[in-house]
Amino acid sequence: MGRVAIVTGASSGIGRATALELGRAGFDVVVGYGSNRAAAEEAAREIAEEAGVRTWPVQFPLAEPPAAAAALREAVATAGGVDVLVNNAGVNWRAPFLEEDHDAWSKVLAIDLTSPFFLAQAAAQAMVEQGRGGRIINVTSVHEQIPITGGSTYCAAKSALGMLTRTMALELAQHGITVASVAPGETATPMNGHDASVDPRTVARPVLPAGRPGSPEEVAGLIRYLADGSTGYITGQSFVIDGGLSLIAADANVRSVLGDLAAGAPGTRG
Template sequence: MESLAFVTGASSGIGRQTALSLARSGHQVIVGYGHNKEAAENTVAEIREQYGTRAEAEQIQMDRPEQVADTARHIMDRHGAISVLVNNAGVNRRKAFVEENLDAWNHVLSVDLTSPFLLAQTVTKTMIEAGLAGRIVNVTSVHERIPITGGSSYCVAKAGLGMLTQSMALELGEFGITVNAVAPGETATPMNSTDPNYTASTTGRPALPVARPGDPREVGELITYLCSASASYITGQTFVIDGGLELIAADANVRSVKIP
């Protein structure tokens, strides 16, 4: 049976490149999108044209967690059991902690944590029933591990998704299902407001050891590896792909010190 992969947030950025990479590796792909149907269908068309594999666009609104499980079941009714799930869809937010409000807090946690939990739970049940040695990858963030000013809701959601990854891996290994997280640093994507005229290689980030942001294709390739048979002994891990962002904190502190 051919592997069917479902990637959320696959109409742009990391999700789109992951969908393309999985198709290139031989997976059939469901391109999940929230509101940008046209972009999702463009991704589907590119997959079909370039790789000749089955691809379909399906809407799943992660900002409506009460609908996620039913939507996932309807998608599987139409397309069959999913053996690879990439929980990529997410929202970013910057707001001072003392100014954050409950509605915004709940929105970020719904999209970035609660809905991925519900989607993974629903898909996993079908994996187990079908006897599939599934692969689940949750896309977190480097801010799963390090905070950023104004990022209380975002950092908490991504940290929660990272711990959920470990909890899932602990319980699902007996069924042959692996669960890992990929934690990108700054990546040249629309969510990070990257100027469409610039690419990762032409955008300078002199503070980073590699001196540039990440390319979403690089993240997609890492995710694809974790979804492969070669990664069958890897589970419960977070893989940081950040160009060395985590390494610079001490140097930033040293540069801030003025020695008399």
């Protein structure tokens, strides 16, 4: 029986690209989805046909964490085990701090933090029982580390998931289970308002050092690397993949003061 990977939010965007990459790497893949079963089934068929691996579309109701964990345990039983969990699914939410309400706060935390916690716990319990270790990869956000206006709830959830990653890594290392987080910046996905057919290299982002958004495939490539069996000495780390977004704060401040006399221009000092 082959290795098994479970990817949540795999019906589109980063999750779909990751599921395909892991299939290419030889994993049987549980293609997790929230509501778009048709897209998940299509992705599962594509992965099975291209990579020659087993696939299963499975719904994870992340707004209801106990039900999501139960779905994972059932998926593990169906697939015959789990070697990699990619906690990718989430909701991208913005609201002014002064106007945020309890329902939105609770929903975002349920989807972006509480369900990933219980999915990881269920996967780790299965990995410990199997006795062959495993990999857990939490997809957070660059906003795990830096704030954004309107992101009080979203940033809190992603920051907490980043700390959870480190705590899990500390506790699970004795079982041969590594845990890491992947923190993307703007990525050209439907969740971020990009049509799936858009080539991110054609989308200008002049402020970013990379000059463009990232692609789902670029993020998926990093996740595939972390899922590989040769990365067992990597654990508890957050890997930012943001085209340099997290580097620009000081330059933005200088430009706001000096205008055309940007940082590093003749006659200016950092």
